[in-house]
Amino acid sequence: MTRVRWTRSLRFRLLAATLVALALALLLAGWGLAGLFRQHVMRQFETSLTQQLDQLTARxxxxxxxxxxxxxxxxxxxxxxxxxxxxxxxxxxxxxxxxxxxxxxxxxxxxxxxxxxxxxxxxxxxxxxxxxxxxxxxxxxxxxxxxxxxxxxxxxxxxxxxxxTQDSLQAVARFNGVLATSLLVLGLLLVLAALAQVAVGLSPLRALQRALAQVREGQAARLQGQFPAEVQPLIDDFNGVLERNAEVVARARTHAGNLAHAIKTPLAVLGQAAAQSLQASPGDPALARLVQEQVATARRHIDWHLARSRAAAAQRLPGLRTPLAPVAAGLVRVMQRVHAARALRIDTTGVPDALAFAGEEQDLQEMLGNLLDNACKWARTTVRISATGTADGLCVAVEDDGPGIDEAARDAVLARGVRMDETVPGSGLGLAIVNELAQLYGGQLRLRSSELGGLRVTLSLPMAA
Incomplete structure (x- = not known):
């Protein structure tokens, strides 16, 4: 695996090609210079010897x-x-x-x-x-x-x-030694220059990697920065793909919303007609109640599938970032108004301001809202929200001091339509929706016992930087 990874490295290819070319060039240069110097020395030696022969001939x-x-x-x-x-x-x-x-x-x-x-x-x-x-x-x-x-x-x-010829050959040997040392030093300098050239030449790719990381972590919706002219067409094409993807997702969500609105309107009419029929004929309420139940079931399924489609589209959309603290604070205000008669204490001091969810705000509100609503329904006096950022992502915990859930029954409550107590209002879809949305984002939902005495629900989600 290591060999394949190195051979696919652009840095390795550039350095390998440069080092091979430098080695060949230096070897050829050394061989050529050494040969020329030896030839020059021996030619000079022969010239001097010819002068001696001319002198001998003249005498x-x-x-x-x-x-x-x-x-x-x-x-x-x-x-x-x-x-x-x-x-x-x-x-x-x-x-x-x-x-x-x-x-x-x-x-x-x-x-x-x-x-x-x-x-x-x-x-x-x-x-x-x-x-x-x-x-x-x-x-x-x-x-x-x-x-x-x-x-x-x-x-x-x-x-x-x-x-x-000993003196001349020794001079050639000394020259070859100096030449080899010089070429070795020159080769080291050229290797350093090649390393610097590769580092400078590939620095735009590192900038591109950082820009992609910002998109992936939700800090930006498109690639931003200054890039060389050779890389800029790739950046423009990639940004165009991101924009077209966002447009497709936006159109799909708009169509889903329009379809849901178109379906909800007839359902509302049917529900209102059933209620009026129930008031007009109190002696035979069976049909009206059946219509009301089916309308409520249809609404829950619509909400369920809308949440699924929205999360499925958003979890592949780069550049999403939703701060956790503002969403939690808004949901707490809603829950305090809904459960004002019970005077519940909802503690949010464990939610840092810096943490953010790498996804749609509506999905975070859907998941956290369901968890808070369930906790408030079962809590006696206190609900606590806390959050931490780990290497695996964002971890949000919602606890209450209610009766809790037996360990044997915790897996069952995550199924759609399962309700632990029919006397408590609800549809049985809350935890199931949260669990499936979390899975669509690559997270998970875990149920544990809380230090407060009730249930602790831990929600793991991708975290934005």
Missing amino acids: LEFDAAGQPQIDPQTLSDPRWHKPYSGLYWQIDQVSRNGQARSSVLRSRSLWDTRLELHPDDLADGALHAHEGIGPQGAAVLMLERTVRPDEQPEARWRLVVAAN
Whole structure:
């Protein structure tokens, strides 16, 4: 799962592509620079050695017998005279076929050794450079040239100069070390720059994530903020989807309301006719009472399905936020007027002002109103409302000091139409409506015993920031 998640990460893809490109570029740059420097050093080394060979050629003379001679004092470099100094010269006589050679003269720096040359045949005056092994097993670069004296055109002489390559190779190695360190530091700086570039480049996505969180938590109804031109079309399209969704929900709710109003009006007429019939014919009230009961049942079902449809639409609508404290205070005022004769004490001090419900205000009023109404019906003297915000969402508790409900019967009262006491007014739909609305919002309803002695109803709902 971790591997799949990383491969789907845009940050990982950008960094991986950048790091691979940087690594290839730095490796190619290091290889190219190291090769160019080595080539330059060896070219300079060969140029210096060519000058030495030119000097040796210029000092070459022949005696009366046609043998080559070189006055060592005419050679300017003191390394010619120091044994194993790293700079050597040698003159060989070449046979007519160019294959056999014999050493005739050599520099004092060669001491008791001689340069071993390849058996190659060169044109007169041509240069030939090759690597070989010199005195004491040191690696040397050799330059050869074949000359013919004017006095003896048939004789051929091979002039050779050689120099140790150790110093040049060490210079190349030092340069490669410095180059590798420099490229490593440059690579680290480029990696940091790539990290900064990715962070800055993806910062609009983090801003978009925060804007989406505000919509999800009910702090905004649409995406708000400044975004780059490449992201702004996506923001506009998403806001358009949110607006169209809100319009569809609003139209659906309006149609549902209109339908409910259209149905409630004939029901009201039927109820009024049944009441008038009951007053006009008190001796035969069965039909009128039947009509009244059916009208009341139809009204309860209409209210039930309206609440369901409203919650089902609202629980998927982003940007909803309803403060809890004002709704609770308004419902308490209503309950105090409805139950004024009983002088109930309704405590709302446990409801913080900062808590908010991520849903429609009408749904919160429906749920909390039913819970308060039930608590007030059964309470003796006190009803208490409290609320807390947790990691799981908003938790609202309504308690009373009434008789409570047995634990075995608590699940049954959440079913539609079940009433624990027929003497208490009600339809048996209150807790069932609250339970189903809470479930539509992803919450739940729990019944427990209260510290006040009665029932404690806990309502879990999504919380808005």
